Amino acid sequence: MKRNSWLELGVGIFMLAGILGLVFLGLRVSGLGVGVPNDTFTLTANFANIGGLRPQAKVTMSGVRVGKVTDIQLDPKWFDAKVTMELDSEYDGKLSDDTTAAILTSGLLGEQYVGLTVGGAPDMLHDGDVIHDTQQALVLEELIQQFVSNMAK
Amino acid sequence: MKRHIAALGRATLDTLSSIGRAGLFLVQSVFCLPSREGFHLWLRQMHFVGVMSVAIVLVSGLFIGMVLALQGFTILVGFGADEALGQMVALSLVRELAPVVAALLFAGRAGSALTAEIGLMKATEQLTSMEMIGVDPLRRIVAPRLWAGFVSLPVLTVIFGVVGIWGGYLVGVDWLGVYEGSYWSNMQDSVDFVDDVLNGMVKSLVFGLVVTWIAVFQGYDLIPTSEGISRATTRTVVYASLAVLGLDFVLTALMFGDLG
Numbered sequence: 001m002k003r004n005s006w007l008e009l010g011v012g013i014f015m016l017a018g019i020l021g022l023v024f025l026g027l028r029v030s031g032l033g034v035g036v037p038n039d040t041f042t043l044t045a046n047f048a049n050i051g052g053l054r055p056q057a058k059v060t061m062s063g064v065r066v067g068k069v070t071d072i073q074l075d076p077k078w079f080d081a082k083v084t085m086e087l088d089s090e091y092d093g094k095l096s097d098d099t100t101a102a103i104l105t106s107g108l109l110g111e112q113y114v115g116l117t118v119g120g121a122p123d124m125l126h127d128g129d130v131i132h133d134t135q136q137a138l139v140l141e142e143l144i145q146q147f148v149s150n151m152a153k
Numbered sequence: 154m155k156r157h158i159a160a161l162g163r164a165t166l167d168t169l170s171s172i173g174r175a176g177l178f179l180v181q182s183v184f185c186l187p188s189r190e191g192f193h194l195w196l197r198q199m200h201f202v203g204v205m206s207v208a209i210v211l212v213s214g215l216f217i218g219m220v221l222a223l224q225g226f227t228i229l230v231g232f233g234a235d236e237a238l239g240q241m242v243a244l245s246l247v248r249e250l251a252p253v254v255a256a257l258l259f260a261g262r263a264g265s266a267l268t269a270e271i272g273l274m275k276a277t278e279q280l281t282s283m284e285m286i287g288v289d290p291l292r293r294i295v296a297p298r299l300w301a302g303f304v305s306l307p308v309l310t311v312i313f314g315v316v317g318i319w320g321g322y323l324v325g326v327d328w329l330g331v332y333e334g335s336y337w338s339n340m341q342d343s344v345d346f347v348d349d350v351l352n353g354m355v356k357s358l359v360f361g362l363v364v365t366w367i368a369v370f371q372g373y374d375l376i377p378t379s380e381g382i383s384r385a386t387t388r389t390v391v392y393a394s395l396a397v398l399g400l401d402f403v404l405t406a407l408m409f410g411d412l413g
Contacts, residue, residue, distance in 0.1 A: 024315050
């Protein structure tokens with residue numbers, strides 16, 4: 001019987017290691033939050049060109065991470081990209097109405113992310129609001145094209 | 154000429170009937186676990202198939218993670234993108250390497266042993282004597298092994314992934330000097346729990362079922378001689394590895410084909 005209980009202990013530790021490993025993969029590797037779902041608020045912004053922005057990309061303000069991109073879709077009305085962002089709720093009602101959003105790149109070839117810059121308007125952004133003032137991603141081909149056509153003049 | 158065509162026909166029929174037998178065998182044995190005694194048999198097999206495979210999975214996971222970080226670093230540093238090391242290590246481990254390499258190791262470590270064990274039981278007519286005294290060998294011998302393989306391969310895959318990411322951390326951060334914060338935050342930005350981690354788990358569930366199925370079926374269906382056992386053991390490892398690699402492509406195409 002003693003041998004059997006050792007065996008059960010071994011299998012128990014094995015399964016426990018599997019569960020703990022899955023928790024590690026969830027929390028530490030894929031950055032799954034354990035917080036309640038309503039500790040964020042949602043903003044949307046329309047960009048003319050998102051470049052290589054993807055869902056899960058970070059949203060920063062002065063370089064500090066304040067949220068993430070949750071959804072990117074083509075707006076069927078204007079045919080531009082509608083980017084949905086989730087921001088920490090502590091900034092709800094603290095960002096001014098004329099906040100600008102720009103798609104930036106970390107490093108020369110790094111991941112792309114959204115950078116927010118606060119304006120000075122008296123009205124504040126709340127859950128579900130739209131950021132109107134946006135700056136599209138820098139597309140290298142367009143830059144080179146401009147450069148070449150300027151050279152030709 | 155006629156003889157050759159007949160041989161082709163015989164080979165086709167043999168293959169088809171073997172596939173049919175394998176399918177029937179799976180259906181018959183998969184649904185006979187839930188008894189108290191069956192649970193203890195399953196537990197014993199979990200120990201043999203799962204717990205005893207932890208050591209090889211730990212060591213190979215650690216080394217594969219370390220090699221990934223080393224190779225990835227030398228490539229990424231050429232683009233000045235060595236911050237993306239964590240992302241590269243985690244994605245390639247969680248999506249591909251952990252399920253596939255763990256399944257290949259599992260086929261070699263546990264699958265061949267299952268085939269040889271059941272094959273020897275058949276060669277020494279233990280299976281026949283069980284049937285004589287009214288014990289169903291599918292329920293008594295095959296089902297616990299099948300379920301043990303099905304449950305333990307995903308657990309081994311998780312352990313492989315975690316150890317591999319830790320190995321990548323050791324080499325990338327502690328040795329090569331990638332900034333620790335960007336190792337983890339790049340990883341968290343790019344790895345999605347459902348798309349990447351859970352899809353990897355689905356892969357390893359499929360692999361676990363297929364590898365143990367091939368192993369126990371090869372053992373159950375072999376020609377009961379010493380040569381038959383050695384052939385069946387070889388076939389287990391070869392078929393299981395090929396099945397894992399082929400299925401991996403199909404599953405990857407289904408899961409990640411539309412992610413771009």
